[in-house]
Amino acid sequence: MAVGLRxxxxxxxxxxxxxxxxxxxxxxxxxxxxxxxxAVGNRASESLGTLYITTRQVIWLSELDREKGYAxxxxxxxxxxxxxxxxxxxxxxxxxxxETEADEVEDESEDSDSECSEVLDLSKIREMRFIPSDxxxxxxxxxxxxxxxxxxxxxxxxxxxxxxxxxxxxxxLEDEAGAGDDVEWHFSQNPTNTIGHSNGHHDLxxxxxxxxxxxxRFEDAEEMEQxxxxxxxxQSQQ
Amino acid sequence: xxxxxxFKDLMGREVTVELKNDLAIRGTLxxxxxxxxxxxxxxxxxxxxxxxxxxxxxxCFIRGSVVRYVQLPPDGVDIELLHDATRREARGG
Numbered sequence: 001m002a003v004g005l006r007x008x009x010x011x012x013x014x015x016x017x018x019x020x021x022x023x024x025x026x027x028x029x030x031x032x033x034x035x036x037x038x039a040v041g042n043r044a045s046e047s048l049g050t051l052y053i054t055t056r057q058v059i060w061l062s063e064l065d066r067e068k069g070y071a072x073x074x075x076x077x078x079x080x081x082x083x084x085x086x087x088x089x090x091x092x093x094x095x096x097x098x099e100t101e102a103d104e105v106e107d108e109s110e111d112s113d114s115e116c117s118e119v120l121d122l123s124k125i126r127e128m129r130f131i132p133s134d135x136x137x138x139x140x141x142x143x144x145x146x147x148x149x150x151x152x153x154x155x156x157x158x159x160x161x162x163x164x165x166x167x168x169x170x171x172x173l174e175d176e177a178g179a180g181d182d183v184e185w186h187f188s189q190n191p192t193n194t195i196g197h198s199n200g201h202h203d204l205x206x207x208x209x210x211x212x213x214x215x216x217r218f219e220d221a222e223e224m225e226q227x228x229x230x231x232x233x234x235q236s237q238q
Numbered sequence: 239x240x241x242x243x244x245f246k247d248l249m250g251r252e253v254t255v256e257l258k259n260d261l262a263i264r265g266t267l268x269x270x271x272x273x274x275x276x277x278x279x280x281x282x283x284x285x286x287x288x289x290x291x292x293x294x295x296x297x298c299f300i301r302g303s304v305v306r307y308v309q310l311p312p313d314g315v316d317i318e319l320l321h322d323a324t325r326r327e328a329r330g331g
Contacts (some may be wrong), residue, residue: 067275078257079297081281088294090317099259099304146277146299153273154303 004039004100005122008059019052019059020156027056031144035133036060038070039093041125050132053144055151058096060130064177070122072098080145082138083129093131094141097125100124240327244320245270245308254284254309255300261285265298274302 010020021027031053038060039045046068052059058077062068076099101123132138169203248267252305255276256262262285281298 081295
């Protein structure tokens with residue numbers, strides 16, 4: 001799974017030259033649209049190709065140049081739309097925006113689309129248009145793009161399914177130990193002065209829990225004076 | 239599924255979707271799915287400097303994962319209701 005637009009040259013050896021798909025992993029061809037031009041970034045449109053829409057990606061293969069083809073995964077298509085405004089583009093087309101590697105790392109120094117360079121760096125392309133010779137096909141194409149995009153939600157990594165350990169409010173801490181209304185602590189950086197018991201082997205989390213359970217250090221100051229062993233810093237909340 | 243249900247109630251309303259690439263698109267909310275993919279109609283770009291080619295696009299499908307914000311009509315938002323609902327959902331209740 002690659003991010004962004006890429007070259008695609010894997011064609012079947014038969015006369016038709018259809019793209020070779022990842023059928024072992026369930027990729028299927030959903031729609032074929034012949035006579036489609038493609039315009040990559042700000043470059044002029046490249047004519048006479050066939051658009052193949054699969055369950056995973058959009059592939060355009062040139063009919064004139066058997067070595068030329070482009071593909072982009074639906075995972076990288078940020079949006080697609082039917083464009084009929086001649087001021088936006090002279091021909092009615094499917095307009096798409098492509099998420100690039102640069103977007104993912106938020107690289108501010110990137111130029112917008114590379115243009116007019118001899119060696120086209122597809123990975124920087126952010127816009128792409130598909131111009132069918134038959135404009136009546138636009139709505140169908142748009143629908144197919146929608147359906148296939150819906151088949152490609154963000155993959156869920158294994159770890160995420162376990163659920164978060166997020167705390168949303170102080171109330172949640174009630175389940176674990178009695179929590180006061182205002183519980184803010186300042187932890188001493190000196191490990192020998194751990195909160196709670198004095199053996200110093202507690203990690204911070206359990207130290208916190210112990211602090212919540214009727215710790216006498218929360219008592220009023222007068223009472224604390226009696227506790228001469230307190231070498232621990234206790235800062236009240238600001 | 240909270241926001242999926244929430245957005246379903248906002249169908250037909252004008253919203254502005256801001257993408258993670260800073261593009262902001264205003265349009266009528268046509269539909270939304272469980273991944274919060276959003277379809278807008280009668281869209282226009284809010285700030286035309288960055289993407290002038292998108293001046294006006296009739297229908298548009300926005301991938302849920304690239305959405306940063308969805309700006310809602312003020313009268314379409316019941317803050318108390320949302321607050322309670324999100325709190326309950328976060329607790330798994």
